[in-house]
Structure formats: C-alpha cells, structure tokens
Amino acid sequence: MTIPMGTCTGTRMSTRMNTERDILTLAQWLSPAFPVGAFAYSHGLETAIHAGVIASSQDLQGWLADVLEHGSGRNDCLLLHAAFRAPEAELAHVNEMALASAASAERLLETQLQGAAFCQTAAAIWGGKVTELAYPVAVGAAAARLNIDPVLTAAMYLQSFASNLVSAAVRAVPLGQTEGQRTLAALMPLCTRIARDTAAQTLDDLHSTAFLSDIAAMCHETLQPRIFRS
Numbered sequence: 001m002t003i004p005m006g007t008c009t010g011t012r013m014s015t016r017m018n019t020e021r022d023i024l025t026l027a028q029w030l031s032p033a034f035p036v037g038a039f040a041y042s043h044g045l046e047t048a049i050h051a052g053v054i055a056s057s058q059d060l061q062g063w064l065a066d067v068l069e070h071g072s073g074r075n076d077c078l079l080l081h082a083a084f085r086a087p088e089a090e091l092a093h094v095n096e097m098a099l100a101s102a103a104s105a106e107r108l109l110e111t112q113l114q115g116a117a118f119c120q121t122a123a124a125i126w127g128g129k130v131t132e133l134a135y136p137v138a139v140g141a142a143a144a145r146l147n148i149d150p151v152l153t154a155a156m157y158l159q160s161f162a163s164n165l166v167s168a169a170v171r172a173v174p175l176g177q178t179e180g181q182r183t184l185a186a187l188m189p190l191c192t193r194i195a196r197d198t199a200a201q202t203l204d205d206l207h208s209t210a211f212l213s214d215i216a217a218m219c220h221e222t223l224q225p226r227i228f229r230s
Contacts, residue, residue, distance in 0.1 A: 022148040023156075025126075029139065030160035032167075035121055036114040036135070038160075042168040042228035043072070043110065044217030049172045050226075053212075057179040060169050061186055063213070064162055068190055071210025073161060075101055076136035077154045077198040078206055083133075083140030084150040091133070091141060097203050098134035103214035106221055106230035111135045118142070154195035162187050168228060 028034060045063070048054045054063055067073050079101075082094045102108035115135040122142045123130045133141060136157065143153040163184055170180040198205075208214060220230060 022146070022152065025146065025148065026143075026153060026156045029118070029122070029142070030156050032164070034118070036117040038114060038164045039167070040228060041110045041114075041164070041230040042172070042220075043067070043107070043165055043230055044104070044213055044215075044220050045165050045168055046172055046226055046228045047216040047220045047223055048212070049169065050223060051216075053216075054169065054173065056173075057175055057183050060166070060173070060175065061183045064165055064183070064187060065190060066210050067165075067213045068158060068162060068187065068194060071208045071213050072101075072103070072107070073158055074194055074198060075206050075208060076161065077158060077194055078201055078203065079134065079136040080140035080143075080154050080157060081150055081199055081201070082203050083137040084144045084153070086141075091131075091137070094140075094203065095133050095137045097206065098137050101206055101208075102134075103208065104217040104221065104230075107217050110230045151195050151199050154198065155192050158191035158195060159184075159188060162191065172227060 032039060045054070048063060054060050079094060079098045082097075083091060086094050098111065099108060102111060111134040112132070115138040116132040118135060118138045119133055119142075120130055122128065122138070126142065126146060128142070128145055139153065139157055140150065143150060166180045166184045169175055170177060175183075217230065220226065220228075
C-alpha cells in the first residue's frame with residue numbers, strides 16, 4: 001500500500017503544531033505572568049532561610065531536591081496525574097485528597113488560592129466550569145480538557161514550582177540571579193524524572209518524607225518579620 005507523501009507530511013505537521021500549541025499553552029499557564037499569585041508564597045522556604053538552614057545556592061538546591069522528590073513536589077505530580085485521568089464525577093475526590101495532604105494551614109491556603117485563581121482565568125479563556133480546585137488538581141484537569149500530555153504538564157508544573165521557590169530564595173537569602181538560574185537548571189532533570197515516574201502511580205502512593213520542609217511550613221505561620229504568605 002502506498003501512502004501519499006502529502007498525507008505523511010500533513011500528519012507530521014499536525015502533530016508538530018499540536019505539540020507546539022501544548023508547550024506554549026503550558027508556558028502561559030505556568031508563567032509568573034499567569035495571575036495565580038505564586039510570587040507571594042515561599043512554601044516554608046522563608047522559615048529555613050530565617051533559621052540559617054539555607055544560606056547558599058548549594059543549600060537551596062539540596063532543600064528543593066528533597067521537596068521535589070520526597071515531599072509536596074512529588075505529591076503534586078501524583079495529584080495532577082490523578083486529576084488528568086479522573087472522570088468529572090470523581091474530580092472532587094481527587095481534590096479532597098489534595099486538601100487533606102497539605103501539611104500546614106498555610107500550605108492549604110497556598111494550594112486553594114492559587115488553584116481558585118487558575119480555575120477562574122483558565123475557564124474565562126479556554127472554557128470549562130469555574131470550579132475551585134487545589135492548584136495541581138486544577139492544572140491536571142485543565143490539561144485533560146485540552147488533551148495536553150500529562151507527563152509534559154507535570155514536568156513543566158514542577159519546573160515552575162521550583163522556579164518560584166528559587167526566585168523567593170534569590171530575594172530572601174539573598175542569592176545572585178546567576179546562582180539562582182544555575183540551581184534551577186540543575187533541578188530540571190529531576191523534574192522530568194519525577195513527572196515520568198509518577199505517571200503510573202495512584203493516590204494510594206501519596207506520602208511525604210520531607211519533614212523539615214513540612215515543619216518549616218508550620219513554623220512560618222508565626223514567623224516575624226516575614227515577606228511571604230507561606
């Protein structure tokens with residue numbers, strides 16, 4: 001059977017255009033310009049900086065690697081993948097699990113407020129109901145609506161999460177901009193691996209062993225003075 005060259009070319013062009021659209025859509029969703037207010041949160045990082053636990057780019061990289069692989073970063077990927085797979089009727093259960101897994105009151109507020117802001121803006125532009133969901137659940141559900149690859153979505157979500165915390169550390173430690181970007185670049189392979197490894201896991205795999213990060217988030221509630229909301 002002979003397949004016309006035009007058919008092959010058209011298929012490749014369509015696939016490439018869809019991939020480019022997906023990447024650009026995710027870049028917009030996860031950009032600092034998207035109005036979720038991510039800049040206001042440090043995820044407990046400010047407490048660790050205030051205590052002197054994080055005083056260099058090496059300290060920061062180690063802290064963030066643990067958060068990504070053993071703490072809320074990994075859990076957020078699990079929740080994002082679960083939201084992507086979930087029928088609409090089961091999305092509320094995924095969201096309940098996301099809220100229950102928040103390690104502190106501020107972490108809970110962080111994911112609720114960012115998720116609600118994301119849902120509102122995404123619905124206004126790309127359609128869908130305005131449902132207040134935890135942030136990773138909102139991103140996963142939006143990716144499912146547009147049929148955007150969930151592993152790519154999770155990887156870019158983690159990279160954005162790490163980028164926001166690097167930006168917070170650059171301001172609060174303080175670190176140089178180049179040091180911050182070097183740290184972020186070093187974490188990219190980890191973001192990719194976690195996004196891929198969590199794709200086949202379920203909500204039963206939710207857990208956190210990044211205890212210092214969780215404790216720092218709890219202590220931040222009474223930290224004075226402070227710059228960030230979490």
